[in-house]
Amino acid sequence: MTPATVRATGHGVGPLLREWRRRAGISQLELALRADSSSRHISYVETGKSRPSEEMVLRLAEHLDVPVRERNALLVAAGYAPRYPETPLDAPGLAVVRQSLERLLTGYEPYPAVVVDGGFRVLVANRGIAMLLDGVRPWLLQPPMNAMRIALHPEGLAPRILNFREWREHLLDRMRRQLALPRSGALRELYEEVAAYPLPPVPPGGEDRAGDGHGDGHAGSPLALPMVIEHAGRRLSFLSAIATFNTPVDVTVSELAVETFLPADPETADHLRRAAAG
Template sequence: MTKPTSQDGVGPLLREWRRRRKLSQQELALRTEISARHLSFIETGRSQPSRALVHRLADSLEVPLRQRNTLLVAAGYSPLYQETPLDAPRLKVVREAVDRLLTAHAPYPALAVDASENIVAMNRGAEVLLSEVAPALLVPPVNVMRVCLHPDGLARQVINVDEWRSHLLGRLYRQSRYSGREELRELYEEVSAYGPRPVKKDCTELSDTIVASIRVRALGTELRLFSTVTTFGAATDITVSELSLETMHPANERTAAAFRAAVSPQADRADRKDTMSLLSRSA
């Protein structure tokens, strides 16, 4: 079945988002405080929503900013949300915030990732963790899913590789469904084919853990880490709204000590600015 585009009008797009969120017309109508009849007319093209109603429907459906612009254009309105390059002067304050957060997390690994799962910045701890990854996978733009799951990537050092793959693939699958981005679906198809045996694509059979744990052979020992992901709340710029910070935390003192010994805070501060600018230009 072909997915609707902005040329099909706002109705089919809203219907696709409603189905993706697994909502009935009645449920969405209640959330948006309109009648189910009115919503039905909008989805079939018999009624044209106001600009304000498009925003309310997008809010109720949790539509990402990039796709909200598509809804607005399909409804005949100008796009609202700007997409600013990360290296633009307007986002200097964001770059500085990311830099502070990554530097503050040292010596433990931390990186910033865009909507395509490409790394736009990372600290020295992340560089150390990825030091044995095949160089070809670290040529910008560096995709975190390929780096982690490719047979020549971090996966070959991971002890609990099945668990780790399941977590990452589950996250990528859900993100592709949530955002509606075709490139994420294609990335999922690619990286899910890595490894000695296929992973089932039904997201209900993939790990849905809140805090993912990873055991890695590196720095001359077995490292035990868990990861968390943070996003920018209330962002009004597409680039910022699609940016996430991924931080890895030591799960035991052995791991903490290994990173403290391997990462010099002075070297991390010296390297951070160059790393940010290099990856931002290539993203």
């Protein structure tokens, strides 16, 4: 792409920025105020009448909360080189990051914790996760493991998740939110695959009590939707939390998500402690 003005023909950075602004639900004037610009300049950029500088592209992307991978796409559409590298997690340059994640997950034991990438591939998991995977068919545990397949496949955790229909909808909705990003088709293919898995039968005493917030104390939580799962004849209840890196400057690091599972009741916490002690 040359420095010449990019016409608004559906190509170039203008339409992309306009789409991100609309997704953010803000006006051209509000974006201009945030980015220390003018609404006229924002309008000219979006319609292709003006080619933004590299600094302006990055500034607008920051105020629109555009993910790092898509910031590279905006730069390329504007005729600039990508700014952010994409380093494999097993590369020497990210050794400290991986080691820190492993220490974090080990320190969280006996509670389950896992690190996934933008395609929900499992990169690091602790022994708490390994314990919950008892009974999952071996083919689902072959690298590269995928957290969505393991959770939703009938030969994975699905038959043991007692509030499966609620938890399934939560996971699919999480994927749908990411599908709004203009990434490769791999994530959409994964979504279509796991959404088509057949629903397992409701286990005895399962969905009705585990999903309505009543019953034996393992089911409902006033805080968030729990994952209620059967393990070794017991009902365990977890609340999940997801953490990401702040202000990442690498595509790989920006898409890492640390998901931790906090016991939602004293019985679950006690069972995990006793199981870890052998």
